[in-house]
Amino acid sequence: MPVRRAIAVFGVVVTLLAGCRAAENERRPEPVRPRWEMAVLPVPPGSPGRLILRDVTACAGRWYAIGAVGAPDGGTRPAAWRSADGRDWTPLSLRPISYYGERAVLYAVGCHEGRIAVIGARAGGAHGNPRVRTWRQDADGGLTEVPAEFELYGGPEAVSASRIAGGAAGWLIAGARTGGAAVWRSPDATGFELVDGAAGLASDVRLTTLAVDAAAVPGGWLVGGGGRPAGQTDRDPFVWSSGDGRAWTRLALPATSADEIVQRLLRVGDVIYAVGVRGSGFQAWVFEPRAGSAGQWRAAGGFGTTGAGAVAGAEAVAGDGGAVLAMTVAADGHRLWRSAAGGSSWLPVALPTDVSAGGDSSAAVTMWDGRMVVTLDDGVAARVWFAPLGPV
Template identity: 70%
Template sequence: MTRVSVRRWIAVFGVVVALLAGCRSARDEGPPEPVRPQWQAVDLPAPPGAPGRLMVRDAAACAGRWYVVGAVGGPDGATRPAAWRSVDGLGWVPLPLHPISYYGERAILYAVGCHEGRIAVIGARAGGAHGNPRVRTWRQDADGGLTEVRAEFELYGGPDAVSVSRIAGGGDGWLIAGARTGGASVWNSPDAADFQLVDKAPALASEPDLTTLATDALAASDGWLVGGAGRPAGRADRDPFVWFSEDALVWTRVALPATDQDEIVQRLLRVGSVVYALGVRGSAFQAWALETRAGSASTATAGGWRAVGGFGATGTGAVAGVEAVAGAGGDLLAMTVGARDHQLWQSVDGGGSWASVALPVDTPAGGDTSATIAVLDARMVVAVDGGAAAALWSAPLPTTR
């Protein structure tokens, strides 16, 4: 073998070895290990009344208090509303509930908003000739209990009903985000006792070339933000939007950075001066971010939104989404549901990258399941309902930096 041939053989051999080492390294690396918090099981006491399985649907934390809402389900399929409160995330007590209607007595509480230590809640129970959700709202009394708010049936229901999604509290009162047949809609109230429907509002509602849907609401220092999506005429995919209003009556629509994939904003969250929108982009979950001026939501109308990071996988054959979001300091947490299961994610860099956080139990998706999270003072509470039983866990916020 000539000297040139030897050199060529050595070079080729080196390339092959490098390629094999790279393949082996990629195989050995695998997905990163999930963050594993020090979960502590928390007792959720049964409310007074007939025994049944506990159901949890949403959680919130503010002003030094934690809240969880849901229902108690009987063996015959009957339900009654339930809510709990805690001062430390570990010891919980049921809240007194005061329903005033047939469906209020049977409601499953599924969304809770909190402002200055007071909560307001949305609940519903399917019924009537067509089995549609009969939506009711609840306000908190001075003694901490919840009283159902009297409302006409067509305020949330009727032939134009589509969805009543989330509730938020702020300096100007309370806002509910949802949709009617005319598109994205909101309900506003100064005190959570008298909600008024804002339907077919220009820029918020659907237009001939755009069908809109609202999914979440967020209070800001100068008004309200609503998140959701719009489907342009002639297209199957949706584009992500937020809307801004100073008074919940006049709205400005803002398009978020979009692709040719199906995209929707499902949850809104403000951490410090940054507003985050989280939802779905194609087959993964997505975060968008906006740097505001002193928490001013009107900043959104000037643009500046960035698509900061995608994470996870939605899977196929199921409706996927971001179920809950929470933030503390520079950390973001998102609870998601995909075709396979419910999962928890954490970002420590403003939504740019996300790490999987191991839940205390595996919770398959589908059926009557749910999972949610709330964070307060560097402690998180996770409520998981596997469809047969619900439970709470608490843990210090994991440090992944």
């Protein structure tokens, strides 16, 4: 090849590579880098072991983290912590009343009027299915396991008891049975009633449903999830509303031909955010009330990629003022995202340490009063980190 031609071809290649890098840089904005500090999380009294973290929330000016202590032989015992500043944490007293309660891993926490309620589970029995238990918070701050018959959450029709929310109407757990989306309701978290087969919520001949998260709103509840229409391979995103947790109205969110599901709900003032998966990425939907009308849901911004070879999902959402945070898990691990534009655009937020997907890993985030707290568990060690929200 003549020298001049070789130089020209090389120049074209360099130009193309530069263009690809520029396009990649446009697709991958520089992440927000908070000033993270690691918190002090003591091992609760009892047998030694590694800390396991599964969820975190802010509740009436206090922070709560939940999980378990894992023994070297694979055994677990439930654990929960409370903090006034996100820096120093104190273990809560736990009062299990059953065999599986003594071994539960606490994985979902909700808040209402300054008290929390928690869901935990431990696999067991002949088929190794999760044995779900709930916990209520007592006046002394400790958690007491709530008595429950096995088939309230388990049995041959069990699928999942995913998330718990508290509100003016009491407490609500979102999940599913073999008959589709289901909820459990309670006025005070001291005992739950299963609402199964409810018209509009459960599966029917036209739609197979699944509920994943719940949120309290003025006048009742919202439940988020998805449904697969008959004859369709992909799911569509849905939100259900109810005043009492018994009668439900189904609402289809803006959908595409991709597989879509709502996995987390968040209320910030009058605005409701739904975050989940849309095809090969993550998606936010937003409901904003409008003067003179009931308002409507709209598809806001998409962000991130799910990748291949891993189960992807939105693990947690949190909001404070005009900011919204979302923790996701995908093939490239657990990631934190921030939106300051009503869910329309999202920026990556650098976590204090990388946590890969899969195994026994998990991550969660909450936010209150201009400060965010994250829990990161890579399956070997678990840590709590905190940082001021800061500007974007």
